[in-house]
Amino acid sequence: MRKLLLLALVGLGAQLVDGSLGMAYGVTSTTLLLAIGTNPAAASATVHLAEIGTTLVSGIAHWRFGNVDWKVVLKIGVPGAIGAFAGATVLSNISTEVAAPLMAIILLTLGLYVLIRFTFQGLPKGQLGKPLRKRFLAPLGLVGGFVDATGGGGWGPVGTPAILASGRLEPRKTIGSIDTSEFLVAIAASLGFILGIGSENIDYGWALALLLGGVIAAPIAAWLVRHIPPRVLGAAVGGVIVLTNTRSLLRSDWIDAPDGVRYAFYGVIYAAWAAAIVYSVLQYRKNIADDQRIIAEAEAAATGDVPDDKDKATANV
Structure with a gap:
């Protein structure tokens, strides 16, 4: 009973992160299942069964809040499903002795990517409104999809940063579309x-506990995706994933x-x-x-309350 409660709490926390950051539900949940000795294929299968329910509810919620681009969902979700089926088939036919460290390497790599990406770059913006091509998605x-199935997670860490880096889809719609397409x-x-x-x-039972949370x-x-600072959250989650999979x-x-x-590595x-x-907190602040300074300068320029050269020279003394 205690283990089921813990899994429900992990599912709750992982979904809070995933729904607001667009990644890390599968990586976080699978990492925990592996840490308590679950077979790699069974761990990934358990998490993906839970994700059928969580991604459905998450997709509906994101749609209600206007966070979904349905063209992106279809263009990336169908190929993702094909890749996921192939990845699940591959992982199912690998021995546990090979699969466990292999999955740890995949998860560690994804964790490092998330940690570095969000710590130093945050969320890129630019070229908003331009279409995302099928040849890219x-x-x-x-x-x-392949990485997600073989690693027990990875749909978000692969898809979300790539779409954000394109600068063509605003962050909240990127996260909502990735979360919704993960249902497939x-x-x-x-x-x-x-x-x-x-x-x-x-x-x-474990899948149900993760699902409920x-x-x-x-x-x-x-709802939080509009308010929470993804840069700070990404750094925090990335660190958890790196630490846990380094241990494994x-x-x-x-x-x-x-x-x-x-212990030295830890x-x-x-x-x-x-x-x-x-660093992420300082950069966010x-x-x-x-942003506040730019807004203030724009408002001052609009009202004509802009300091002339004489005022600037006086202010610099």
């Missing part, structure tokens, strides 16, 4: 796992690092993680101050 969906990915991945490992190897959080996250990798049969080496990660969060 289709390959992105295929790769994202979750269905295809779940089908692939059921065919690959059999339904008897999936813990439906995610369903509660989904509408809250869709160092303890795997591939490396089996001694305690001293593992110390470095903790320090870098704390620095990333502090700086951006807010810069």
